Amino acid sequence: MRSWWRVLGVLLGVSVLFVGAWAEKLIVIGPWSGAEADPFVAVLDAFKAKTGIDYEYRTMRAEDLSKVLPAQFSAGMAPGDVIFMWGWWIAKFADHMADLSAVVADVPFAYVDPLVVGGRTVGVPYVVFVKPGFWYRKSFFAEHGLQVPTSWPDFISLLKRIKAIPGIEDAAASGDGVGWPLSDTTEHFILAYGGVNTFLGLTEGTIAWESPEVRAVFADYLVPYLDYASEPIEWTSALDLWWEGKYGIYFMGNWITGMVDDPNDLGVFALPGAKAVTGGPDIFFVPKYSKRLEDAVKLASFLMSKEGQERRAAGGGKLVVRADVSPTAYPPAERALMKALEGFTLVSDMDDTIGGEWQATFWDQLKLLWVKPDALDDVLRVLDEKFPKG
Amino acid sequence: MRSSPRAEPKGTGEGKSRVGLPLLFWRPFRRRGRKEEWIAALGFLSIGLLLIVLFVIWPSIRTIWFSLFDSEGFAGVRNFARLFGDREIVDLGRFLRREPPWGALLHNFVWILVHLPVSVGLGLILAVVFSKIRSWWVGIARGAIYLGIVTPLIVGGVIIRFLFDKHAGMAPQILGALGAPTPWSAGWTAYPETALLALVIGSIWLWTGFSMVLHSAGLSTIDRELYEAAQIDGASELAQFRYITLPLLRPVTLVVAAMTFLWELKIFDIVYVATMGGPGGASNVLALEMYFSAFRELDPYRASAIATLITLFSLPVGYWFARRRLRR
Numbered sequence: 001m002r003s004w005w006r007v008l009g010v011l012l013g014v015s016v017l018f019v020g021a022w023a024e025k026l027i028v029i030g031p032w033s034g035a036e037a038d039p040f041v042a043v044l045d046a047f048k049a050k051t052g053i054d055y056e057y058r059t060m061r062a063e064d065l066s067k068v069l070p071a072q073f074s075a076g077m078a079p080g081d082v083i084f085m086w087g088w089w090i091a092k093f094a095d096h097m098a099d100l101s102a103v104v105a106d107v108p109f110a111y112v113d114p115l116v117v118g119g120r121t122v123g124v125p126y127v128v129f130v131k132p133g134f135w136y137r138k139s140f141f142a143e144h145g146l147q148v149p150t151s152w153p154d155f156i157s158l159l160k161r162i163k164a165i166p167g168i169e170d171a172a173a174s175g176d177g178v179g180w181p182l183s184d185t186t187e188h189f190i191l192a193y194g195g196v197n198t199f200l201g202l203t204e205g206t207i208a209w210e211s212p213e214v215r216a217v218f219a220d221y222l223v224p225y226l227d228y229a230s231e232p233i234e235w236t237s238a239l240d241l242w243w244e245g246k247y248g249i250y251f252m253g254n255w256i257t258g259m260v261d262d263p264n265d266l267g268v269f270a271l272p273g274a275k276a277v278t279g280g281p282d283i284f285f286v287p288k289y290s291k292r293l294e295d296a297v298k299l300a301s302f303l304m305s306k307e308g309q310e311r312r313a314a315g316g317g318k319l320v321v322r323a324d325v326s327p328t329a330y331p332p333a334e335r336a337l338m339k340a341l342e343g344f345t346l347v348s349d350m351d352d353t354i355g356g357e358w359q360a361t362f363w364d365q366l367k368l369l370w371v372k373p374d375a376l377d378d379v380l381r382v383l384d385e386k387f388p389k390g
Numbered sequence: 391m392r393s394s395p396r397a398e399p400k401g402t403g404e405g406k407s408r409v410g411l412p413l414l415f416w417r418p419f420r421r422r423g424r425k426e427e428w429i430a431a432l433g434f435l436s437i438g439l440l441l442i443v444l445f446v447i448w449p450s451i452r453t454i455w456f457s458l459f460d461s462e463g464f465a466g467v468r469n470f471a472r473l474f475g476d477r478e479i480v481d482l483g484r485f486l487r488r489e490p491p492w493g494a495l496l497h498n499f500v501w502i503l504v505h506l507p508v509s510v511g512l513g514l515i516l517a518v519v520f521s522k523i524r525s526w527w528v529g530i531a532r533g534a535i536y537l538g539i540v541t542p543l544i545v546g547g548v549i550i551r552f553l554f555d556k557h558a559g560m561a562p563q564i565l566g567a568l569g570a571p572t573p574w575s576a577g578w579t580a581y582p583e584t585a586l587l588a589l590v591i592g593s594i595w596l597w598t599g600f601s602m603v604l605h606s607a608g609l610s611t612i613d614r615e616l617y618e619a620a621q622i623d624g625a626s627e628l629a630q631f632r633y634i635t636l637p638l639l640r641p642v643t644l645v646v647a648a649m650t651f652l653w654e655l656k657i658f659d660i661v662y663v664a665t666m667g668g669p670g671g672a673s674n675v676l677a678l679e680m681y682f683s684a685f686r687e688l689d690p691y692r693a694s695a696i697a698t699l700i701t702l703f704s705l706p707v708g709y710w711f712a713r714r715r716l717r718r
Contacts, residue, residue, distance in 0.1 A: 066685045066686070067681075067685050070685075092688065176580075231576055231577055231580045231581075232580050232669075233555070233556065233557070233577070234551070234555070237555075237558070241557065356686055356687060356688070357682055357683070357686040357687035359686070360666070360686050363666075363668075364666065364667065364668040364669060364670060364671060365670055367668045367669035367670065368582060368668065368669040368670030368672070370580075370669075371573070371581050371582070371669060372581075372582065372669075375670065378670075379670070382670075
């Protein structure tokens with residue numbers, strides 16, 4: 001009998017320790033995993049070393065969080081203490097967020113501003129991703145005598161030359177996540193050949209997708225480009241295939257620098273004539289239901305501190321939002337990118353700004369356009385029909 | 391031999407017309423007539439019933455209630471009328487022209503039309519064939535086919551995506567080698583003409599194991615003497631299948647068909663992972679449309695109307711299934 005009590009006691013002790021250890025951790029939820037998460041986890045480690053506050057990092061895409069969070073908020077709960085999520089979504093559920101005004105009070109933001117709703121800072125941009133244009137391997141271009149294009153005819157000529165290279169499947173790889181890499185490419189075309197005002201007009205809903213100027217961007221530039229672009233391929237597979245030389249160029253965001261074997265072999269160019277590129281922030285919030293609100297705010301402050309931002313900059317793959325972080329804090333690939341972006345205006349990513357069902361529709365319609373360019377008018381009509389009213 | 395009045399109480403006979411939901415509760419207790427049994431049964435059932443009421447019945451009622459409202463207040467059946475006028479739900483024009491997308495509802499129906507007979511029939515045939523072969527590989531083959539049903543549907547969706555991928559996929563590679571044109575030799579899930587078909591074929595692989603296992607279990611209950619008698623009478627294999635196996639497996643086949651129908655109607659996971667309903671809505675289904683309405687559009691009313699619609703379509707089959715269980 002006594003031995004039973006011992007077993008029970010040990011089990012109880014282990015359970016208490018386990019639950020205790022579990023409960024002590026600060027839960028941080030972000031969209032990154034694998035190599036993409038490493039630079040962020042390094043910052044979290046630095047926070048832990050400095051404050052002694054233990055953390056647990058969980059990977060959850062915004063898409064998955066959008067299913068979990070509303071129900072949890074209704075129950076006055078949250079699955080984490082610091083959570084990365086879409087900006088438009090945070091704004092919609094602002095009532096459930098803690099006010100982080102104090103966290104950002106002394107932060108000199110460089111590219112984007114914090115998300116303020118009703119005078120409360122509910123979302124804080126942590127890093128910025130940029131979609132600078134088409135990436136290429138310098139070694140590939142050198143091997144085949146290819147040059148970065150300086151005009152639209154040059155660009156088409158480059159695509160033709162790449163397609164003619166033996167072993168090449170298509171000149172450009174088209175990455176597909178749930179459709180977002182295609183939306184990035186499309187937005188780049190709109191910025192380059194429709195201009196910033198058309199781009200902003202589309203984002204705000206003051207210009208229709210079926211309007212002549214927008215249709216012209218699609219019909220005269222994007223659709224001809226699709227003759228040389230692959231069908232949508234899962235974006236990480238597309239990255240590998242492009243790196244192996246099955247494709248010549250690949251449109252992707254700057255996080256690509258952290259995902260290739262040799263970032264120094266990377267080159268990037270924007271479409272000829274482009275004066276602006278799209279980008280967007282990875283935004284976090286602290287739910288007001290966090291059981292460790294004070295620690296969560298401490299982590300938020302560390303993430304936004306100069307030290308925290310410099311540590312993140314050193315990891316590469318993203319640009320940090322503090323203006324006082326020196327370019328020397330970045331790895332060489334990011335320094336080169338920053339140099340390449342000089343003179344460009346950074347515009348907020350369109351589909352992330354609009355969000356909602358329209359974003360999913362945009363992705364899906366572009367997947368259709370990519371394989372059926374003759375469906376252009378249908379695609380533009382659906383984008384107009386689905387645009388959020390009011 | 392006559393049944394005693396106690397064993398066959400008046401008014402609770404086995405007649406088909408009188409079989410119904412109340413009998414589930416009444417028959418055993420009226421037969422025994424013991425109040426304590428009632429109390430004991432309710433005690434045992436109470437936790438389960440409470441959970442069902444809390445997590446199934448109450449949310450269902452709330453969902454139906456929500457479907458009658460919109461953001462401006464009570465809407466009656468307006469949400470449903472809107473759904474049937476929405477090209478994302480039904481697009482008969484494109485369906486008749488055979489140009490996808492046809493709308494989520496029609497995609498579900500097409501899914502049922504193709505998947506139901508193929509997966510049920512294939513499961514039946516495999517079960518019969520395997521029952522006739524005595525070899526070491528039969529168990530392995532059965533296990534491999536059954537693997538589909540134990541594979542999480544999310545994983546199934548990923549597998550389908552890669553199975554029909556231009557570079558990694560077996561189907562496009564084989565068809566490409568045979569000289570098939572695009573989209574058959576390209577990524578099936580990337581093209582509107584092939585996306586739904588890819589999902590349906592993938593789901594046949596995922597679901598056939600279920601049909602096969604249930605039919606195998608049904609086969610083991612058929613008396614072997616029936617086959618021996620038929621063989622003595624000179625019946626061919628086909629005749630034995632037609633006149634013995636098929637009729638005696640009918641109850642199992644009907645149950646498999648009903649379960650398959652319900653599964654197809656609420657299909658979500660593999661579509662979400664493999665195509666997200668695309669491209670251009672060409673593989674969208676009702677459950678995914680409900681998800682988009684609820685979590686993307688943040689419109690609980692439209693989402694509830696779609697959920698109610700799915701329930702209405704599954705109700706006749708569910709009712710038939712419940713009646714059948716009660717009759718047994």
